[in-house]
Amino acid sequence: xxxxxxxxxxxxxxxxxxxxxxxxxxxxxxxxxxxxxxxxxxxxxxxxxxxxxxxxxxxxxxxxxxxxxxxxxxxxxxxxxxxxxxxxxxxxxxxxxxxxxxxxxxxxxxxxxxxxxxxxxxxxxxxxxxxxxxxxxxxxxxxxxxxxxxxxxxxxxxxxxxxxxxxxxxxxxxxxxxxxxxxxxxxxxxxxxxxxxxxxxxxxxxxxxxxxxxxxxxxxxxxxxxxxxxxxxxxxxxxxxxxxxxxxxxxxxxxxxxxxxxxxxxxxxxxxxxxxxxxxxxxxxxxxxxxxxxxxxxxxxxxxxxxx
Numbered sequence: 001x002x003x004x005x006x007x008x009x010x011x012x013x014x015x016x017x018x019x020x021x022x023x024x025x026x027x028x029x030x031x032x033x034x035x036x037x038x039x040x041x042x043x044x045x046x047x048x049x050x051x052x053x054x055x056x057x058x059x060x061x062x063x064x065x066x067x068x069x070x071x072x073x074x075x076x077x078x079x080x081x082x083x084x085x086x087x088x089x090x091x092x093x094x095x096x097x098x099x100x101x102x103x104x105x106x107x108x109x110x111x112x113x114x115x116x117x118x119x120x121x122x123x124x125x126x127x128x129x130x131x132x133x134x135x136x137x138x139x140x141x142x143x144x145x146x147x148x149x150x151x152x153x154x155x156x157x158x159x160x161x162x163x164x165x166x167x168x169x170x171x172x173x174x175x176x177x178x179x180x181x182x183x184x185x186x187x188x189x190x191x192x193x194x195x196x197x198x199x200x201x202x203x204x205x206x207x208x209x210x211x212x213x214x215x216x217x218x219x220x221x222x223x224x225x226x227x228x229x230x231x232x233x234x235x236x237x238x239x240x241x242x243x244x245x246x247x248x249x250x251x252x253x254x255x256x257x258x259x260x261x262x263x264x265x266x267x268x269x270x271x272x273x274x275x276x277x278x279x280x281x282x283x284x285x286x287x288x289x290x291x292x293x294x295x296x297x298x299x300x301x302x303x304x305x306x307x308x
Contacts, residue, residue, distance in 0.1 A: 014250050015250060015251070017250075018246065018247040018250040018251050019247075019251070021243045021246065021247055022243065022244065022247035022251065022259050023259065023262065024240075024243065025240045025243045025244050025247070026259050026260065026262035026263050026266070027262060027266050028235050028236050028239075028240050029236060029240060029263050029266075030109055030262060030263045030264070030265065030266020030267045030270065031236075031266060031267070031270050032232055032236040033100060033105040033106075033108045033109045033267045033270075033271070034105045034267070034270045034271055034274050034275060035228040035231055035232050035236075036048065036096075036097060036100050036105070036228075036232065037100050037104070037105040037271075037275060038224075038225070038228050038275075039221075039225045039228045039229055039232075040097065040100060040101050042221040042222060042225045043221050043225060043229075044214040044217045044218075045094070045097030045098050045100075045101050045214075046094060046097070046207065046210040046211045046213065046214050047211045047214050047217070047218065048097055048229065048232075049090075049093035049094060049097055049207050049210075049211070050204065050207040050208060050210070050211035051211075051229055051233075052093075052229055052232045052233045052237060053089060053093070053200060053203055053204040053207060053233070053237060054204055055229070055230065055233035055234070056200050056204070056233045056234075056237040056238045056241075057197075057200050057201050057204050059233070059234065059238045060193075060196060060197040060200055060201075060238055061197060061201065063193070063197075064193050064194065064197040067193060068191065068193065068194060071191075071194055073198065077189075077190075077198075080182070080186060081186075081195075081198040081199055081202055082202045083182060084179055084182050084183055084186065084195075084199050084202075085198065085199040085200065085201070085202030085203035085204075085205075085206065086202065086203065086206055087175050087176075087178050087179040087182065088175070088176060088179030088180075088183065088199060088203065089199060089200060089202070089203020089204065089206070089207070090203045090206040090207050090210075091171075091172070091175040092172045092175045092176050092179065093172075093203075093207070094172075094207070094210055095168045095169070095171040095172035095175060096108070096168070096169060096172035098165070098168045099165045099166065099167075099168030099169035099171075099172060100165070100169070101165065102161045102162065102164050102165025102168065103161070103162045103164075103165030103166050103169065104162070104271065104275075104277045105267060105270075105271045105275060105277060106267060106268045106271035106272065106275075106277040106278075106279050107149075107162065107165070107166060107169070107279070107283070108165070108166075108169045108267070109263060109264045109266070109267020109268060109271065110149055110264045110267065110268060110279065110283060110286075110287050111149055111166060111169045111170060111173065111264075112169075112173060112260070112263045112264055112267070113149075113260070113261060113263070113264045113287055113290045113291060113294070114142060114145075114149070114170065114173055114290055115173045115176060115177055115260055116260055116294045117138065117139055117142030117143070117290065117293055117294065118173055118174055118177040119177040119180060119181065120135055120138070120139055121139055122174070122177050122178065122181065123181065124139075134296055134299040137293075137296050138293040138294065138295075138296040138299075139293070140293075141289055141290075141292060141293035141296060142289070142290050142293035142294070144286075144289055145285075145286040145287065145288070145289025145290035145292075145293060147286070148282050148283065148285055148286030148289065149166070149283050149286035149287055149290065180248070183195065183199075183245065183248070184248060192242055192245045192246045192249070193242065195245050196238075196241045196242045196245055199241075200237070200238075200241065260294075261291055261294065264287060
């Protein structure tokens with residue numbers, strides 16, 4: 001894939017390529033919630049994550065060794081990749097798969113729209129980033145929209161499976177936000193392929209103990225479920241993680257943030273078409289508030305970008 005991208009860059013603008021690739025990535029990630037929901041009826045959540053990422057590791061490792069045979073990790077690199085693998089692979093998929101099991105795929109995909117707001121908030125709380133007035137207004141509006149989206153009816157029903165599932169999905173988004181922040185810092189010293197490969201290997205390794213706890217639920221599953229897992233492993237993980245890291249290096253953060261809106265839109269549409277799921281009007285209101293919050297939070301950057 002690295003060679004393909006290099007050939008494309010020789011003919012077309014890297015920015016154009018990055019826009020096309022991240023568009024494809026977001027569409028694929030939007031459909032991943034439906035695939036996971038289908039598989040989770042037959043396979044327990046931690047086991048799905050482990051099988052998916054084990055297949056992904058088997059794809060990435062030989063490719064990585066072929067194109068970067070001399071690349072090796074030092075102690076500092078091992079520690080950094082272990083942390084991002086834990087955040088972006090292990091914790092993320094454990095929380096997400098449990099959440100999808102308890103709530104609907106449409107709900108789970110809709111909640112992903114809160115990720116940009118989380119990233120801004122985490123930057124402020126943990127990395128002392130200063131917020132502009134637009135960002136502050138966006139965060140406040142996003143919090144209100146998140147509340148409506150998670151609770152579904154505007155009331156905290158903590159005994160509801162859907163509510164608990166929504167909370168787990170929020171947990172996965174928090175983990176993903178930290179992962180994105182730390183991954184951005186790794187790009188100066190590592191290739192895209194190295195980042196994705198090492199993160200996946202460490203994340204898969206950390207997933208194994210969780211999968212083993214479900215051994216009593218292990219059994220042969222259908223060929224249809226196997227095809228869904230292969231799609232998740234090959235397309236949504238191996239290919240899309242690489243493309244996401246690649247696009248993250250080229251595109252402005254503002255554009256990347258806006259593209260994330262495609263994930264819930266795709267998830268809701270495919271959830272309706274494939275699983276016949278429904279979204280409550282108040283959740284759509286919450287989702288609209290979150291999407292509006294993202295635009296408001298990035299208004300200064302969008303105006304600056306448009307001038308150039």
